[in-house]
Amino acid sequence: MNSVIDSSAKIDDSVKIGPFCVIGPDVEIGPNCVLHSHVVIKGPSKIGEGNIFYQFSTIGEDTPDKKYNKEKTTLEIGNNNIFREGVTVHRGTVQDKSHTFIGSSNLFMAYSHIAHDCVVGNNNIFANTAGLAGHVVVGNNVTLGAVTLVHQFCSLGDYSFTGLNTLITMDVPAFVKVAANPARPIGLNTIGMERNNFDSDTINLIKKAYRIIYRKGYSLEDAINQLYSLNQDNNPALTSFITSIERSERGLLR
Structure with missing residues:
Protein backbone atom coordinates (compact mmCIF):
# COMPACT_ATOMS: atom_id res chain seq x y z
CA MET A 1 0.00 0.00 0.00
CA ASN A 2 3.00 2.30 -0.01
CA SER A 3 3.23 5.21 -2.45
CA VAL A 4 6.27 5.72 -4.68
CA ILE A 5 7.93 9.12 -4.20
CA ASP A 6 11.06 10.20 -6.04
CA SER A 7 13.85 11.36 -3.78
CA SER A 8 14.13 14.69 -5.63
CA ALA A 9 10.49 15.65 -5.01
CA LYS A 10 9.99 18.57 -2.62
CA ILE A 11 6.91 17.89 -0.54
CA ASP A 12 5.82 20.00 2.41
CA ASP A 13 5.54 18.08 5.67
CA SER A 14 1.83 18.94 5.92
CA VAL A 15 0.92 17.16 2.66
CA LYS A 16 -1.26 14.07 3.09
CA ILE A 17 -0.51 11.26 0.65
CA GLY A 18 -2.80 8.25 0.43
CA PRO A 19 -1.97 4.76 -0.84
CA PHE A 20 -0.68 3.83 -4.29
CA CYS A 21 0.31 7.36 -5.35
CA VAL A 22 3.29 8.01 -7.62
CA ILE A 23 5.22 11.28 -7.39
CA GLY A 24 8.03 11.69 -9.89
CA PRO A 25 11.20 13.77 -10.02
CA ASP A 26 11.12 17.58 -10.19
CA VAL A 27 7.77 17.82 -8.41
CA GLU A 28 7.18 20.47 -5.77
CA ILE A 29 4.02 20.27 -3.62
CA GLY A 30 3.11 23.08 -1.23
CA PRO A 31 1.48 22.99 2.22
CA ASN A 32 -1.81 21.31 3.08
CA CYS A 33 -2.31 19.48 -0.20
CA VAL A 34 -4.12 16.13 -0.17
CA LEU A 35 -3.56 13.19 -2.52
CA HIS A 36 -6.33 10.70 -1.75
CA SER A 37 -5.06 7.59 -3.55
CA HIS A 38 -3.78 6.37 -6.93
CA VAL A 39 -2.70 9.91 -7.87
CA VAL A 40 0.15 10.34 -10.36
CA ILE A 41 2.11 13.61 -10.41
CA LYS A 42 5.02 14.03 -12.82
CA GLY A 43 7.39 16.93 -13.25
CA PRO A 44 8.73 19.42 -13.66
CA SER A 45 5.60 20.58 -11.80
CA LYS A 46 5.14 23.19 -9.10
CA ILE A 47 1.96 22.91 -7.04
CA GLY A 48 0.82 25.52 -4.52
CA GLU A 49 -0.98 25.01 -1.24
CA GLY A 50 -4.34 23.51 -0.34
CA ASN A 51 -4.89 21.54 -3.55
CA ILE A 52 -6.90 18.31 -3.37
CA PHE A 53 -6.35 15.44 -5.80
CA TYR A 54 -8.82 12.57 -5.99
CA GLN A 55 -8.13 9.05 -7.13
CA PHE A 56 -6.74 8.34 -10.59
CA SER A 57 -6.03 11.98 -11.41
CA THR A 58 -2.86 12.32 -13.50
CA ILE A 59 -1.10 15.66 -13.17
CA GLY A 60 1.93 16.95 -15.11
CA GLU A 61 2.05 14.08 -17.58
CA ASP A 62 3.91 14.31 -20.91
CA THR A 63 1.64 15.57 -23.67
CA PRO A 64 0.69 13.09 -26.43
CA ASP A 65 1.19 15.91 -28.97
CA LYS A 66 3.46 14.43 -31.66
CA LYS A 67 5.65 17.55 -31.60
CA TYR A 68 6.69 16.72 -28.05
CA ASN A 69 10.11 15.07 -27.88
CA LYS A 70 10.75 14.63 -24.15
CA GLU A 71 11.74 18.28 -23.60
CA LYS A 72 11.77 19.48 -20.00
CA THR A 73 8.53 21.47 -20.09
CA THR A 74 6.63 22.55 -16.99
CA LEU A 75 3.31 22.76 -15.17
CA GLU A 76 2.39 25.32 -12.52
CA ILE A 77 -0.70 25.08 -10.30
CA GLY A 78 -1.85 27.73 -7.82
CA ASN A 79 -3.75 27.23 -4.56
CA ASN A 80 -6.96 25.58 -3.36
CA ASN A 81 -7.91 23.75 -6.53
CA ILE A 82 -9.91 20.52 -6.53
CA PHE A 83 -9.05 17.82 -9.06
CA ARG A 84 -11.73 15.14 -8.97
CA GLU A 85 -11.55 11.54 -10.18
CA GLY A 86 -9.60 10.90 -13.37
CA VAL A 87 -8.68 14.49 -14.16
CA THR A 88 -5.71 14.81 -16.54
CA VAL A 89 -3.37 17.79 -16.87
CA HIS A 90 -0.43 17.88 -19.30
CA ARG A 91 2.72 19.97 -19.26
CA GLY A 92 3.62 22.39 -22.06
CA THR A 93 5.52 22.10 -25.33
CA VAL A 94 8.56 24.03 -26.54
CA GLN A 95 6.59 25.11 -29.61
CA ASP A 96 4.61 27.42 -27.30
CA LYS A 97 5.83 28.70 -23.92
CA SER A 98 6.84 25.25 -22.62
CA HIS A 99 4.41 25.83 -19.78
CA THR A 100 0.89 24.90 -18.68
CA PHE A 101 -0.61 27.15 -16.01
CA ILE A 102 -3.60 26.70 -13.68
CA GLY A 103 -4.54 29.44 -11.22
CA SER A 104 -6.39 29.08 -7.92
CA SER A 105 -9.75 27.97 -6.53
CA ASN A 106 -10.81 26.00 -9.59
CA LEU A 107 -13.01 22.90 -9.53
CA PHE A 108 -12.21 20.24 -12.11
CA MET A 109 -14.90 17.58 -11.99
CA ALA A 110 -14.40 13.94 -12.95
CA TYR A 111 -12.47 13.17 -16.14
CA SER A 112 -12.04 16.78 -17.23
CA HIS A 113 -8.86 17.48 -19.19
CA ILE A 114 -6.40 20.37 -19.51
CA ALA A 115 -4.01 19.86 -22.42
CA HIS A 116 -0.52 21.19 -23.07
CA ASP A 117 0.18 24.93 -22.98
CA CYS A 118 -3.24 25.89 -21.62
CA VAL A 119 -3.69 28.86 -19.32
CA VAL A 120 -6.56 28.58 -16.83
CA GLY A 121 -7.36 31.46 -14.46
CA ASN A 122 -9.16 31.44 -11.12
CA ASN A 123 -12.55 30.35 -9.74
CA ASN A 124 -13.54 28.30 -12.77
CA ILE A 125 -15.75 25.20 -12.85
CA PHE A 126 -15.16 22.39 -15.33
CA ALA A 127 -18.05 19.92 -15.21
CA ASN A 128 -17.57 16.21 -15.92
CA THR A 129 -15.51 15.37 -19.04
CA ALA A 130 -15.10 19.01 -20.11
CA GLY A 131 -11.89 19.16 -22.12
CA LEU A 132 -9.44 21.76 -23.40
CA ALA A 133 -7.24 21.06 -26.41
CA GLY A 134 -3.78 22.59 -26.50
CA HIS A 135 -3.02 26.32 -26.20
CA VAL A 136 -6.47 27.27 -24.86
CA VAL A 137 -6.87 30.29 -22.58
CA VAL A 138 -9.66 30.33 -19.97
CA GLY A 139 -10.24 33.48 -17.92
CA ASN A 140 -11.76 33.72 -14.45
CA ASN A 141 -15.17 32.63 -13.12
CA VAL A 142 -15.89 30.60 -16.25
CA THR A 143 -18.24 27.60 -16.16
CA LEU A 144 -17.81 24.77 -18.66
CA GLY A 145 -20.82 22.46 -18.84
CA ALA A 146 -20.41 18.71 -18.96
CA VAL A 147 -18.88 17.32 -22.16
CA THR A 148 -17.82 20.77 -23.35
CA LEU A 149 -14.95 20.48 -25.83
CA VAL A 150 -12.76 23.46 -26.69
CA HIS A 151 -10.66 23.54 -29.89
CA GLN A 152 -6.98 24.43 -29.66
CA PHE A 153 -5.98 28.11 -29.54
CA CYS A 154 -9.47 29.27 -28.47
CA SER A 155 -10.04 31.68 -25.59
CA LEU A 156 -12.95 32.00 -23.16
CA GLY A 157 -13.45 35.35 -21.45
CA ASP A 158 -14.23 35.99 -17.79
CA TYR A 159 -17.67 34.85 -16.58
CA SER A 160 -18.47 33.07 -19.83
CA PHE A 161 -20.62 29.94 -19.66
CA THR A 162 -21.06 26.85 -21.82
CA GLY A 163 -24.01 24.50 -21.89
CA LEU A 164 -24.06 20.71 -21.91
CA ASN A 165 -22.25 19.04 -24.80
CA THR A 166 -20.99 22.28 -26.36
CA LEU A 167 -18.31 22.24 -29.08
CA ILE A 168 -16.31 25.49 -29.20
CA THR A 169 -14.14 26.28 -32.23
CA MET A 170 -13.88 30.09 -31.90
CA ASP A 171 -13.30 32.63 -29.13
CA VAL A 172 -16.04 33.36 -26.57
CA PRO A 173 -16.21 36.90 -25.14
CA ALA A 174 -16.50 37.68 -21.45
CA PHE A 175 -19.98 37.17 -19.91
CA VAL A 176 -21.37 35.38 -22.99
CA LYS A 177 -23.30 32.12 -22.70
CA VAL A 178 -22.94 29.58 -25.50
CA ALA A 179 -24.38 26.15 -26.21
CA ALA A 180 -24.89 23.47 -28.89
CA ASN A 181 -22.69 21.69 -31.40
CA PRO A 182 -21.31 23.76 -33.02
CA ALA A 183 -21.54 26.41 -30.31
CA ARG A 184 -23.74 29.45 -30.77
CA PRO A 185 -24.32 32.44 -28.47
CA ILE A 186 -27.54 32.18 -26.47
CA GLY A 187 -27.34 35.23 -24.21
CA LEU A 188 -25.45 36.43 -21.17
CA ASN A 189 -24.41 34.67 -17.99
CA THR A 190 -26.54 37.00 -15.89
CA ILE A 191 -26.92 34.42 -13.12
CA GLY A 192 -23.15 34.23 -12.78
Missing part, protein backbone atom coordinates in the same frame (compact mmCIF):
# COMPACT_ATOMS: atom_id res chain seq x y z
CA MET A 193 -22.95 38.00 -12.70
CA GLU A 194 -25.62 38.25 -10.01
CA ARG A 195 -23.92 35.58 -7.91
CA ASN A 196 -20.71 37.58 -8.11
CA ASN A 197 -22.39 40.79 -6.95
CA PHE A 198 -22.54 42.75 -10.19
CA ASP A 199 -25.04 45.58 -9.71
CA SER A 200 -28.13 45.88 -11.90
CA ASP A 201 -26.78 48.93 -13.76
CA THR A 202 -23.69 47.01 -14.83
CA ILE A 203 -25.71 43.98 -15.89
CA ASN A 204 -28.01 46.19 -17.96
CA LEU A 205 -24.97 47.87 -19.54
CA ILE A 206 -23.53 44.50 -20.58
CA LYS A 207 -26.94 43.55 -22.01
CA LYS A 208 -26.79 46.64 -24.23
CA ALA A 209 -23.27 45.71 -25.26
CA TYR A 210 -24.36 42.18 -26.09
CA ARG A 211 -27.13 43.47 -28.34
CA ILE A 212 -24.63 45.67 -30.18
CA ILE A 213 -22.37 42.72 -30.91
CA TYR A 214 -24.99 40.06 -31.56
CA ARG A 215 -28.32 41.64 -32.47
CA LYS A 216 -27.84 44.91 -34.37
CA GLY A 217 -26.22 43.60 -37.53
CA TYR A 218 -23.09 45.76 -37.29
CA SER A 219 -19.78 44.69 -38.71
CA LEU A 220 -17.40 43.74 -35.92
CA GLU A 221 -15.37 46.92 -36.40
CA ASP A 222 -18.46 49.13 -36.23
CA ALA A 223 -19.78 47.18 -33.26
CA ILE A 224 -16.55 47.76 -31.31
CA ASN A 225 -16.75 51.47 -32.06
CA GLN A 226 -20.30 51.45 -30.69
CA LEU A 227 -19.06 49.71 -27.54
CA TYR A 228 -16.49 52.42 -26.95
CA SER A 229 -19.20 55.05 -27.29
CA LEU A 230 -21.28 53.12 -24.75
CA ASN A 231 -18.34 52.91 -22.32
CA GLN A 232 -17.77 56.63 -21.71
CA ASP A 233 -17.65 56.02 -17.94
CA ASN A 234 -15.06 53.23 -18.30
CA ASN A 235 -17.16 50.60 -16.58
CA PRO A 236 -14.77 47.76 -15.59
CA ALA A 237 -17.14 45.00 -16.74
CA LEU A 238 -17.77 46.60 -20.11
CA THR A 239 -14.05 47.24 -20.50
CA SER A 240 -13.46 43.53 -19.87
CA PHE A 241 -16.09 42.66 -22.47
CA ILE A 242 -14.48 44.93 -25.06
CA THR A 243 -10.98 43.66 -24.28
CA SER A 244 -12.01 40.02 -24.67
CA ILE A 245 -13.34 40.83 -28.14
CA GLU A 246 -10.37 42.88 -29.28
CA ARG A 247 -7.87 40.24 -28.12
CA SER A 248 -9.54 37.49 -30.11
CA GLU A 249 -7.02 35.79 -32.39
CA ARG A 250 -8.89 32.74 -33.56
CA GLY A 251 -12.05 34.68 -34.48
CA LEU A 252 -15.09 35.61 -32.45
CA LEU A 253 -17.96 33.18 -31.93
CA ARG A 254 -20.75 35.35 -33.28
Whole structure:
Protein backbone atom coordinates (compact mmCIF):
# COMPACT_ATOMS: atom_id res chain seq x y z
CA MET A 1 0.00 0.00 0.00
CA ASN A 2 3.00 2.30 -0.01
CA SER A 3 3.23 5.21 -2.45
CA VAL A 4 6.27 5.72 -4.68
CA ILE A 5 7.93 9.12 -4.20
CA ASP A 6 11.06 10.20 -6.04
CA SER A 7 13.85 11.36 -3.78
CA SER A 8 14.13 14.69 -5.63
CA ALA A 9 10.49 15.65 -5.01
CA LYS A 10 9.99 18.57 -2.62
CA ILE A 11 6.91 17.89 -0.54
CA ASP A 12 5.82 20.00 2.41
CA ASP A 13 5.54 18.08 5.67
CA SER A 14 1.83 18.94 5.92
CA VAL A 15 0.92 17.16 2.66
CA LYS A 16 -1.26 14.07 3.09
CA ILE A 17 -0.51 11.26 0.65
CA GLY A 18 -2.80 8.25 0.43
CA PRO A 19 -1.97 4.76 -0.84
CA PHE A 20 -0.68 3.83 -4.29
CA CYS A 21 0.31 7.36 -5.35
CA VAL A 22 3.29 8.01 -7.62
CA ILE A 23 5.22 11.28 -7.39
CA GLY A 24 8.03 11.69 -9.89
CA PRO A 25 11.20 13.77 -10.02
CA ASP A 26 11.12 17.58 -10.19
CA VAL A 27 7.77 17.82 -8.41
CA GLU A 28 7.18 20.47 -5.77
CA ILE A 29 4.02 20.27 -3.62
CA GLY A 30 3.11 23.08 -1.23
CA PRO A 31 1.48 22.99 2.22
CA ASN A 32 -1.81 21.31 3.08
CA CYS A 33 -2.31 19.48 -0.20
CA VAL A 34 -4.12 16.13 -0.17
CA LEU A 35 -3.56 13.19 -2.52
CA HIS A 36 -6.33 10.70 -1.75
CA SER A 37 -5.06 7.59 -3.55
CA HIS A 38 -3.78 6.37 -6.93
CA VAL A 39 -2.70 9.91 -7.87
CA VAL A 40 0.15 10.34 -10.36
CA ILE A 41 2.11 13.61 -10.41
CA LYS A 42 5.02 14.03 -12.82
CA GLY A 43 7.39 16.93 -13.25
CA PRO A 44 8.73 19.42 -13.66
CA SER A 45 5.60 20.58 -11.80
CA LYS A 46 5.14 23.19 -9.10
CA ILE A 47 1.96 22.91 -7.04
CA GLY A 48 0.82 25.52 -4.52
CA GLU A 49 -0.98 25.01 -1.24
CA GLY A 50 -4.34 23.51 -0.34
CA ASN A 51 -4.89 21.54 -3.55
CA ILE A 52 -6.90 18.31 -3.37
CA PHE A 53 -6.35 15.44 -5.80
CA TYR A 54 -8.82 12.57 -5.99
CA GLN A 55 -8.13 9.05 -7.13
CA PHE A 56 -6.74 8.34 -10.59
CA SER A 57 -6.03 11.98 -11.41
CA THR A 58 -2.86 12.32 -13.50
CA ILE A 59 -1.10 15.66 -13.17
CA GLY A 60 1.93 16.95 -15.11
CA GLU A 61 2.05 14.08 -17.58
CA ASP A 62 3.91 14.31 -20.91
CA THR A 63 1.64 15.57 -23.67
CA PRO A 64 0.69 13.09 -26.43
CA ASP A 65 1.19 15.91 -28.97
CA LYS A 66 3.46 14.43 -31.66
CA LYS A 67 5.65 17.55 -31.60
CA TYR A 68 6.69 16.72 -28.05
CA ASN A 69 10.11 15.07 -27.88
CA LYS A 70 10.75 14.63 -24.15
CA GLU A 71 11.74 18.28 -23.60
CA LYS A 72 11.77 19.48 -20.00
CA THR A 73 8.53 21.47 -20.09
CA THR A 74 6.63 22.55 -16.99
CA LEU A 75 3.31 22.76 -15.17
CA GLU A 76 2.39 25.32 -12.52
CA ILE A 77 -0.70 25.08 -10.30
CA GLY A 78 -1.85 27.73 -7.82
CA ASN A 79 -3.75 27.23 -4.56
CA ASN A 80 -6.96 25.58 -3.36
CA ASN A 81 -7.91 23.75 -6.53
CA ILE A 82 -9.91 20.52 -6.53
CA PHE A 83 -9.05 17.82 -9.06
CA ARG A 84 -11.73 15.14 -8.97
CA GLU A 85 -11.55 11.54 -10.18
CA GLY A 86 -9.60 10.90 -13.37
CA VAL A 87 -8.68 14.49 -14.16
CA THR A 88 -5.71 14.81 -16.54
CA VAL A 89 -3.37 17.79 -16.87
CA HIS A 90 -0.43 17.88 -19.30
CA ARG A 91 2.72 19.97 -19.26
CA GLY A 92 3.62 22.39 -22.06
CA THR A 93 5.52 22.10 -25.33
CA VAL A 94 8.56 24.03 -26.54
CA GLN A 95 6.59 25.11 -29.61
CA ASP A 96 4.61 27.42 -27.30
CA LYS A 97 5.83 28.70 -23.92
CA SER A 98 6.84 25.25 -22.62
CA HIS A 99 4.41 25.83 -19.78
CA THR A 100 0.89 24.90 -18.68
CA PHE A 101 -0.61 27.15 -16.01
CA ILE A 102 -3.60 26.70 -13.68
CA GLY A 103 -4.54 29.44 -11.22
CA SER A 104 -6.39 29.08 -7.92
CA SER A 105 -9.75 27.97 -6.53
CA ASN A 106 -10.81 26.00 -9.59
CA LEU A 107 -13.01 22.90 -9.53
CA PHE A 108 -12.21 20.24 -12.11
CA MET A 109 -14.90 17.58 -11.99
CA ALA A 110 -14.40 13.94 -12.95
CA TYR A 111 -12.47 13.17 -16.14
CA SER A 112 -12.04 16.78 -17.23
CA HIS A 113 -8.86 17.48 -19.19
CA ILE A 114 -6.40 20.37 -19.51
CA ALA A 115 -4.01 19.86 -22.42
CA HIS A 116 -0.52 21.19 -23.07
CA ASP A 117 0.18 24.93 -22.98
CA CYS A 118 -3.24 25.89 -21.62
CA VAL A 119 -3.69 28.86 -19.32
CA VAL A 120 -6.56 28.58 -16.83
CA GLY A 121 -7.36 31.46 -14.46
CA ASN A 122 -9.16 31.44 -11.12
CA ASN A 123 -12.55 30.35 -9.74
CA ASN A 124 -13.54 28.30 -12.77
CA ILE A 125 -15.75 25.20 -12.85
CA PHE A 126 -15.16 22.39 -15.33
CA ALA A 127 -18.05 19.92 -15.21
CA ASN A 128 -17.57 16.21 -15.92
CA THR A 129 -15.51 15.37 -19.04
CA ALA A 130 -15.10 19.01 -20.11
CA GLY A 131 -11.89 19.16 -22.12
CA LEU A 132 -9.44 21.76 -23.40
CA ALA A 133 -7.24 21.06 -26.41
CA GLY A 134 -3.78 22.59 -26.50
CA HIS A 135 -3.02 26.32 -26.20
CA VAL A 136 -6.47 27.27 -24.86
CA VAL A 137 -6.87 30.29 -22.58
CA VAL A 138 -9.66 30.33 -19.97
CA GLY A 139 -10.24 33.48 -17.92
CA ASN A 140 -11.76 33.72 -14.45
CA ASN A 141 -15.17 32.63 -13.12
CA VAL A 142 -15.89 30.60 -16.25
CA THR A 143 -18.24 27.60 -16.16
CA LEU A 144 -17.81 24.77 -18.66
CA GLY A 145 -20.82 22.46 -18.84
CA ALA A 146 -20.41 18.71 -18.96
CA VAL A 147 -18.88 17.32 -22.16
CA THR A 148 -17.82 20.77 -23.35
CA LEU A 149 -14.95 20.48 -25.83
CA VAL A 150 -12.76 23.46 -26.69
CA HIS A 151 -10.66 23.54 -29.89
CA GLN A 152 -6.98 24.43 -29.66
CA PHE A 153 -5.98 28.11 -29.54
CA CYS A 154 -9.47 29.27 -28.47
CA SER A 155 -10.04 31.68 -25.59
CA LEU A 156 -12.95 32.00 -23.16
CA GLY A 157 -13.45 35.35 -21.45
CA ASP A 158 -14.23 35.99 -17.79
CA TYR A 159 -17.67 34.85 -16.58
CA SER A 160 -18.47 33.07 -19.83
CA PHE A 161 -20.62 29.94 -19.66
CA THR A 162 -21.06 26.85 -21.82
CA GLY A 163 -24.01 24.50 -21.89
CA LEU A 164 -24.06 20.71 -21.91
CA ASN A 165 -22.25 19.04 -24.80
CA THR A 166 -20.99 22.28 -26.36
CA LEU A 167 -18.31 22.24 -29.08
CA ILE A 168 -16.31 25.49 -29.20
CA THR A 169 -14.14 26.28 -32.23
CA MET A 170 -13.88 30.09 -31.90
CA ASP A 171 -13.30 32.63 -29.13
CA VAL A 172 -16.04 33.36 -26.57
CA PRO A 173 -16.21 36.90 -25.14
CA ALA A 174 -16.50 37.68 -21.45
CA PHE A 175 -19.98 37.17 -19.91
CA VAL A 176 -21.37 35.38 -22.99
CA LYS A 177 -23.30 32.12 -22.70
CA VAL A 178 -22.94 29.58 -25.50
CA ALA A 179 -24.38 26.15 -26.21
CA ALA A 180 -24.89 23.47 -28.89
CA ASN A 181 -22.69 21.69 -31.40
CA PRO A 182 -21.31 23.76 -33.02
CA ALA A 183 -21.54 26.41 -30.31
CA ARG A 184 -23.74 29.45 -30.77
CA PRO A 185 -24.32 32.44 -28.47
CA ILE A 186 -27.54 32.18 -26.47
CA GLY A 187 -27.34 35.23 -24.21
CA LEU A 188 -25.45 36.43 -21.17
CA ASN A 189 -24.41 34.67 -17.99
CA THR A 190 -26.54 37.00 -15.89
CA ILE A 191 -26.92 34.42 -13.12
CA GLY A 192 -23.15 34.23 -12.78
CA MET A 193 -22.95 38.00 -12.70
CA GLU A 194 -25.62 38.25 -10.01
CA ARG A 195 -23.92 35.58 -7.91
CA ASN A 196 -20.71 37.58 -8.11
CA ASN A 197 -22.39 40.79 -6.95
CA PHE A 198 -22.54 42.75 -10.19
CA ASP A 199 -25.04 45.58 -9.71
CA SER A 200 -28.13 45.88 -11.90
CA ASP A 201 -26.78 48.93 -13.76
CA THR A 202 -23.69 47.01 -14.83
CA ILE A 203 -25.71 43.98 -15.89
CA ASN A 204 -28.01 46.19 -17.96
CA LEU A 205 -24.97 47.87 -19.54
CA ILE A 206 -23.53 44.50 -20.58
CA LYS A 207 -26.94 43.55 -22.01
CA LYS A 208 -26.79 46.64 -24.23
CA ALA A 209 -23.27 45.71 -25.26
CA TYR A 210 -24.36 42.18 -26.09
CA ARG A 211 -27.13 43.47 -28.34
CA ILE A 212 -24.63 45.67 -30.18
CA ILE A 213 -22.37 42.72 -30.91
CA TYR A 214 -24.99 40.06 -31.56
CA ARG A 215 -28.32 41.64 -32.47
CA LYS A 216 -27.84 44.91 -34.37
CA GLY A 217 -26.22 43.60 -37.53
CA TYR A 218 -23.09 45.76 -37.29
CA SER A 219 -19.78 44.69 -38.71
CA LEU A 220 -17.40 43.74 -35.92
CA GLU A 221 -15.37 46.92 -36.40
CA ASP A 222 -18.46 49.13 -36.23
CA ALA A 223 -19.78 47.18 -33.26
CA ILE A 224 -16.55 47.76 -31.31
CA ASN A 225 -16.75 51.47 -32.06
CA GLN A 226 -20.30 51.45 -30.69
CA LEU A 227 -19.06 49.71 -27.54
CA TYR A 228 -16.49 52.42 -26.95
CA SER A 229 -19.20 55.05 -27.29
CA LEU A 230 -21.28 53.12 -24.75
CA ASN A 231 -18.34 52.91 -22.32
CA GLN A 232 -17.77 56.63 -21.71
CA ASP A 233 -17.65 56.02 -17.94
CA ASN A 234 -15.06 53.23 -18.30
CA ASN A 235 -17.16 50.60 -16.58
CA PRO A 236 -14.77 47.76 -15.59
CA ALA A 237 -17.14 45.00 -16.74
CA LEU A 238 -17.77 46.60 -20.11
CA THR A 239 -14.05 47.24 -20.50
CA SER A 240 -13.46 43.53 -19.87
CA PHE A 241 -16.09 42.66 -22.47
CA ILE A 242 -14.48 44.93 -25.06
CA THR A 243 -10.98 43.66 -24.28
CA SER A 244 -12.01 40.02 -24.67
CA ILE A 245 -13.34 40.83 -28.14
CA GLU A 246 -10.37 42.88 -29.28
CA ARG A 247 -7.87 40.24 -28.12
CA SER A 248 -9.54 37.49 -30.11
CA GLU A 249 -7.02 35.79 -32.39
CA ARG A 250 -8.89 32.74 -33.56
CA GLY A 251 -12.05 34.68 -34.48
CA LEU A 252 -15.09 35.61 -32.45
CA LEU A 253 -17.96 33.18 -31.93
CA ARG A 254 -20.75 35.35 -33.28
